[in-house]
Amino acid sequence: MEALYFVPEMLFYVISGLILLSSIMVVAARNPVTSAIFLVVDLFFVAALYAQLDAHFTAAIQVLVYAGAIVVLFVFVIMILNLKPDALRGIRFSLGEALVLLITLAGFVIVGSELARTAPDLTTPGNLGSAAIEMAGGNTYVVAMRMFTAFLWPFEMASVLILLAIVACVMIAKKDKRVTKS
Amino acid sequence: MGMNLGIDFSSLLQWNDFTVDLAAFAVKFAILVGGLLQLPPLLVWIERRVPALMQRRRGPNRVGIFKWRLYGLLQSLADTVKLIFKEEVVPDGAHKVFYHLAPVFCVFPAFLVACAIPYGPDLAIYGYKIPLSVVRMDVGFLFIFAISSLAVYGVALAGWASNNKYSLMGSLRASAQMISYEIPLGMSLIPIVLIYGTLDLGKIVEAQNSFFQWGVFTAPVSLLIFVICMFAETNRAPFDLAEAEGELVAGFHTEYNSAKFAAFFLGEYVSMFVLSCLASTVFFGGWQVPFVSYDALVTMLGSPNFVAPIGILMLLLKAAFFMWVYIWVRWTLPRFRYDQLMFLGWKFMLPIGLANVVVTAIVLAVLRFK
């Protein structure tokens, strides 16, 4: 397959172009439902990117949880609240916002150049090439081994966190049924 | 004047691994889509004739060509022609894009999921091994659940984009039902993953080589939960509140007619078929023949290429059995009320699914520790 080296690169550029397009549309769309659907498309293409990086388990989990549950929640809330399309605010920067954007950009440029300067030259995939992952038992196996040995505590904490979130949601969104004493 | 892009295109013109994969993918995909598109007319015919016979009436048997009645099979053809040529009435305030896009969200995931199921053993052609699933993935299971969770968007968007309060209510209920039953559906298959040790559907089928290793014997509770949630996921059988004829007019697809209505039903029947195939793959051995192991078949017939049609036939027979169960249950059981449905999903199926996972894990740990 060495002769077809250009296929993964082309694929990367196509997928990342689509990701950027969807991200811009998420922010620029007037209708919240349109935004949500573009977010789904965006998450789907990011999952494709993960699959290209041999992170199959993460890609499947991303579509299953992120695109298939979280954004469904958004869509439900939008439909229940019956939100109307709203226009963008208009590009009147206040000083604080302009500063935030500039500092973020500067941060990215600094970190990026640092990365480019010190990154090791990994023209060959190294320990986590596709063949090496297959040999080690597949992406799921590798992730699971690491998760349940080194990251066991965070895993259990995450389940407690989800429980907290469920209880909090129910408490916050419940209708107040107290009978007012007149 | 040729541009030298530094890219070597000539390797695309020979038979190497990549091009064989690509060609096999194209052929398999074409055959799969073609085959799946033949399914709904057949199913609609079965769905009308069989319950009619169950209910001691005749069902449609009038449509014919030159006195060739064919037991009403041509009724489906007539219906298809009608649905395609009917005038499409788009409601006034419907959303310009999502009204037309919603059926796509229903149909597309069903076809994608059908790509992950192994329809037969690997073919061996000229030294290349060609698996008989359109894509062979090492996370086949998760892929199926991930993509079928995208079908919720079709239902939600259809109701919302129709500019109709009853459609919206129907679609919210239908999508709430679908996401509620996704969880027990996935959870019932976790014990299968624990038992067979892989997420790859092809390997799970290969692991069910002997009859008593089939999923139905190793994880019977999973089968029960999976079958019940299978009905709920496709909005069928006793869980079809959202498209109930008497309740919300026609639920989320009230405002859809002609081709888009047909598209919703295409999506529903294809996802019925796909879930039936999944159930047969995981619980009933997929393309394995009962009591005959794969190696015995290969030695009997000479080459793996001859075992493949037998495998495909077996899988289709098993899937046909599940489709029969779908239709049978639909016309036998009364419909659930919405709160009963949600109670069943969250307070009954989910705890049983969890208990199933825990018990299976404990049993496996004990058995493998020895």
Place this chain on the structure above:
Amino acid sequence: MIPVENYFVLSSLVFLCGLAGVMFRRNLIMVLMSIELMLNAVNIIFVAASRHLAQVDGQIMVLFVITVAACEAAVGLAMVIALFRRYGTVNTEFLRLLRG
């Protein structure tokens, strides 16, 4: 293969889109969606870095980030519903009780 700087540029651009969404959209739900976009951008660079450094910890971090994003989206949306019930609007320009 593909150098990790490409993924970094992609991740930064998506993050900037999300940031712009948080700053320039008036609808509270749109703000929440832009936050999800930012978390997604972070996930991209986590997975790319995990592949680049030949460790799997990045992907585990991604799983945790997805979990936390789910919880935060759920609680945020619950709050949006409660706000809508109380004030009748989810427009950030009208919800300004905490502003000085």
